[in-house]
Amino acid sequence: MTKIKFALCQMNVVDNKEENISTASLMIEKSLSENANFIILPEMFNCPYSNDKFIEYGEEESDSPTLNKISSLAKKNNVHILAGSIPEKEKDKLYNTSYLFDKKGNIIAKHRKMHLFDIDVKGKITFRESDVLTSGDEFTIAKTEFGKIGIGICYDIRFPELARVMVEHGASVLIYPGAFNMTTGPAHWELLFRSRALDNQVFCIGVAPALNKDASYRSYGHSIITNPWGEVIAQASEKEGLIISEIDLSEIKKIREELPLLKNKRKDLYEVIRK
Template identity: 80%
Template sequence: MTKIRLALCQMNVVDDKEANLKKASSMIRDSVANDTDFIVLPEMFNCPYSNDKFIEYGEEEADSLTLNVISELAKENDVYILAGSIPEREGDKLYNTSYLFDKSGSAIAKHRKMHLFDIDVKDKITFKESDVLTAGDEFTIVETDFGKIGIGICYDVRFVELARIMVENGTEILFYPGAFNQTTGPAHWELLFRSRALDNQVFCVGVAPALNMDASYHSYGHSIVTNPWGEVLAQASEKEELIFCEIDLSEIKKVREEIPVLKNKRKDLYEVIRK
């Protein structure tokens, strides 16, 4: 199967977990009604993007209301769902974690955000995830009916080594649920997704929350799909929106034959090493 129909659920996240789950469920059902194979939710889709809310909304995997809801929807609708990310609690630690559910509703992979969003853009925005979150340390590469995919979260997309390692291990689609802001988004969001796709000659997908001016953190939105040629195939606005995009994995082979970047690497001079 080389053709995959993606649904990107750019939902408006509010300070109400039940309302967020209701909205996510509604967008998932609308996606299924449009013959979607693979549905993606945004980073922190069940809670506002704020350190204090990460603590308040944190859930343990074993009894997570959020994960149970998404699992049932995947099973009920026979569809893959990448559950953006949620604040996942394990003991005294809190992680920013994405879960992938297969068509049976089983969680077949989870990615804990490896690179925490600690930034200080003078006079514009300061945020420090490490005040409450712990960084993950696992590469997330998973086999699906469509082949291997790789998962990162938001800030992870800026790190070229992570993407390259996932691609060298066979991934053909890189997914990054993310929540860039009104400073970093206009400057870097599209550029980064086009770059990671072009660098590695793969498809690259980013799904963000919609812009909510009532929230303390203003998401850039603009959920996006880019192809191995570095082109934008689909992109949302900043508003709540459900967008669909069909991708054809056979394009990867074509582009790599035309411009054999990965084959022409000077492995005798340099390499990216996975420890």
């Protein structure tokens, strides 16, 4: 299957887990009415983006009302769903974790955010995920009927090495549920997604929460799809909404033949430097 019809659910996240799950469910149902076959939710879609809320909203994978609901929707509607991310509890640790469900409602991949968002932009924004979250340490390349899908989360996109590893292991689409803020979003969001797509000649997708002006952490929104030529083929505004867009994976082969970046890589020199 070379064509995938994606639905990017840019939902408004509030301080109410049940309401967030309900909003996600409604957007999934609407996506199905548009014949989407791969639905993506934002980073921390069931939880306000705040360290104290990560602790409060945390769920264990084996007993998660959020994941149980998404699983049932995937199975009922015979559709793939990437459940953006949620705060996942495991023993005494807390992770920022994304789950991919297949059409039978089974978890076929999970990604724990590898690079934690610890920043201090003077006078604008300070945030330290590492105060409460533990970083993941595994690459996530999911095998699906559409081919291999690489998964990262938000800040992970800033590290080109991660994207390259996923592509070298066969990923043709890179997906990063994210929640850039009103400082980093306007400056870097589109640039990063275009860059990762262009560098690796793949499709690159970001799905964010909508801008909630009442929240302590304000998401930039602007969920996006970029193609292997580095072009933006779909992008939302800051408001809640749904993007439905079909991509054709055959574009990857065409562009790699026209501009053979990966083939022309000087691996002989890079490996010497690494040693």
